[in-house]
Amino acid sequence: ILNVEQSPQSLHVQEGDSTNFTCSFPSSNFYALHWYRWETAKSPEALFVMTLNGDEKKKGRISATLNTKEGYSYLYIKGSQPEDSATYLCARITGTASKLTFGTGTRLQVTL
Amino acid sequence: DVKVTQSSRYLVKRTGEKVFLECVQDMDHENMFWYRQDPGLGLRLIYFSYDVKMKEKGDIPEGYSVSREKKERFSLILESASTNQTSMYLCASSLSVGGYTFGSGTRLTVV
Numbered sequence: 001i002l003n004v005e006q007s008p009q010s011l012h013v014q015e016g017d018s019t020n021f022t023c024s025f026p027s028s029n030f031y032a033l034h035w036y037r038w039e040t041a042k043s044p045e046a047l048f049v050m051t052l053n054g055d056e057k058k059k060g061r062i063s064a065t066l067n068t069k070e071g072y073s074y075l076y077i078k079g080s081q082p083e084d085s086a087t088y089l090c091a092r093i094t095g096t097a098s099k100l101t102f103g104t105g106t107r108l109q110v111t112l
Numbered sequence: 113d114v115k116v117t118q119s120s121r122y123l124v125k126r127t128g129e130k131v132f133l134e135c136v137q138d139m140d141h142e143n144m145f146w147y148r149q150d151p152g153l154g155l156r157l158i159y160f161s162y163d164v165k166m167k168e169k170g171d172i173p174e175g176y177s178v179s180r181e182k183k184e185r186f187s188l189i190l191e192s193a194s195t196n197q198t199s200m201y202l203c204a205s206s207l208s209v210g211g212y213t214f215g216s217g218t219r220l221t222v223v
Contacts, residue, residue: 046211
């Protein structure tokens with residue numbers, strides 16, 4: 001994998017469903033992986049910064065795992081709510097200046 | 113509450129104009145970044161700066177320049193605006209480690 005890739009591109013779930021998306025990235029020269037939530041008409045908001053292989057972070061109903069050896073991270077949302085509707089971005093740190101390379105995002109839509 | 117402020121939310125400029133997009137942060141962050149976001153392409157890095165008067169090219173620097181005369185301010189300059197620079201521009205700042213704080217974006221239309 002040369003770049004940060006996210007799948008699926010978009011997702012439509014019902015309220016109450018649990019869901020997950022994938023972020024794949026080059027495993028070499030890994031520094032850190034970030035997850036952001038970007039709601040329409042707002043700024044991207046940092047969810048997680050993950051650095052260690054096997055890391056697992058949680059924020060309310062949202063959690064993320066990291067596998068740096070194989071180059072992937074999963075984001076899980078438990079019991080999706082309409083307010084979870086947003087584009088979820090992952091990004092990998094490259095180099096020493098904290099420069100992030102973003103994936104194209106997973107657009108989640110949660111309906112009643 | 114920490115803030116990254118972009119001077120304009122919407123901007124319409126003519127082809128060939130010199131355009132300045134301003135970004136100010138109040139968190140004393142060393143690193144500042146300019147990205148553009150286009151449908152299907154995600155956020156792409158234009159330029160970044162890790163210190164005052166320091167700048168480095170990102171992935172798509174052509175047609176842009178930047179200025180960082182003070183730690184809190186990072187300006188993006190479109191030397192001669194073209195229609196393919198119509199986009200959403202996002203500024204962000206960060207410490208050496210940790211998440212980015214983004215501004216609310218400037219939607220630039222070049223006509």
